[in-house]
Amino acid sequence: MPTLFLLRHGTLLPNPERRFIGQRDIPLSEEGRKQALFWRKELSSVPFREVWCSDLPRCRETAALIVHERPLSVSAVPAFREIRLGNWEGLTRQEVEARFPGALEARGRDFWNYVPSGGESFAMLARRVLPVLKRRLLALPPEASVLLVAHAGVNRLILMRYLALDMKDFFSLPQPYAACTALFCSSEDIARLGV
Numbered sequence: 001m002p003t004l005f006l007l008r009h010g011t012l013l014p015n016p017e018r019r020f021i022g023q024r025d026i027p028l029s030e031e032g033r034k035q036a037l038f039w040r041k042e043l044s045s046v047p048f049r050e051v052w053c054s055d056l057p058r059c060r061e062t063a064a065l066i067v068h069e070r071p072l073s074v075s076a077v078p079a080f081r082e083i084r085l086g087n088w089e090g091l092t093r094q095e096v097e098a099r100f101p102g103a104l105e106a107r108g109r110d111f112w113n114y115v116p117s118g119g120e121s122f123a124m125l126a127r128r129v130l131p132v133l134k135r136r137l138l139a140l141p142p143e144a145s146v147l148l149v150a151h152a153g154v155n156r157l158i159l160m161r162y163l164a165l166d167m168k169d170f171f172s173l174p175q176p177y178a179a180c181t182a183l184f185c186s187s188e189d190i191a192r193l194g195v
Contacts, residue, residue, distance in 0.1 A: 001142060001189075002140040002141075002143070002145070002146060002185045003184055003185065004137065004182070005043065005048075005147045005181075006148050006182075007039065007179070008149075008177060008178060008179045009028065009059045009061075009149055009151065010028045010031070010033060010058070011031040012026045012027065012029055012032060012058060013029050018092060018093070019090055019092055020085050020088045020089050020092075020096070021085075022084055022086075022088065022089040022119065023082055023083075025056065025058075028058055028061050032058070032062070033061075033065060035177065036062045036178070038178070039066050039178065043066060043147070046147075048067065048070070048072060048145050049144040049146055050075065050147075051074045051075065051147045052075045052148045052149070053074055053148065054076070054080040054149065055076035055078045056082065059076075059149045066147065079133075080129060080148065080150045081151070082150075082154060083151075084118075084119045084120045085116050085119045087099075087116065087118040087119070103116065103117070112167045112170075122157070125153060126157055129154055129157055129158070130157070130193045134193040137185055137190050137193070152175040156175055158183075159175075160173060162183055162189055162192065
């Protein structure tokens with residue numbers, strides 16, 4: 001069975017106002033680069049067949065630092081981008097509440113299906129991510145190892161499906177910066193990645 005090493009990108013530059021990030025281009029911090037170098041050392045004995053990542057720069061840089069000097073190319077895949085928060089991106093919670101009255105409450109009532117203005121819901125994220133991941137995993141030889149560097153939302157979604165959890169458990173799955181989880185993907189596990 002293929003082994004998927006699921007890794008969140010490293011720590012970003014500080015965001016003290018806790019502005020919504022989504023797909024904004026926020027670079028790694030020095031701490032984020034150190035975290036990637038840590039995983040370069042820790043994963044140095046894993047014979048990755050392929051390396052995939054979101055095409056956002058924070059994931060591309062994390063992946064490149066991890067596989068530096070290996071004879072591997074990094075495949076940047078737009079489908080693995082973080083959830084698109086549309087017009088909320090770059091705003092604080094207070095600014096969202098002021099510009100889109102009731103939106104945060106509505107999202108809280110049905111976070112899976114709620115679509116922020118100009119953005120996408122978690123259900124839409126699932127329809128974007130899971131078919132691509134499933135297709136790529138099915139194309140791997142049985143004993144292959146692959147690295148996927150993505151985002152908190154994407155990784156939680158994959159973990160939720162892998163563990164056969166209910167969507168209400170989505171935010172209970174920890175995904176701190178640079179978290180890495182090895183998933184041993186049987187055919188049943190891969191089948192659960194269906195939308």
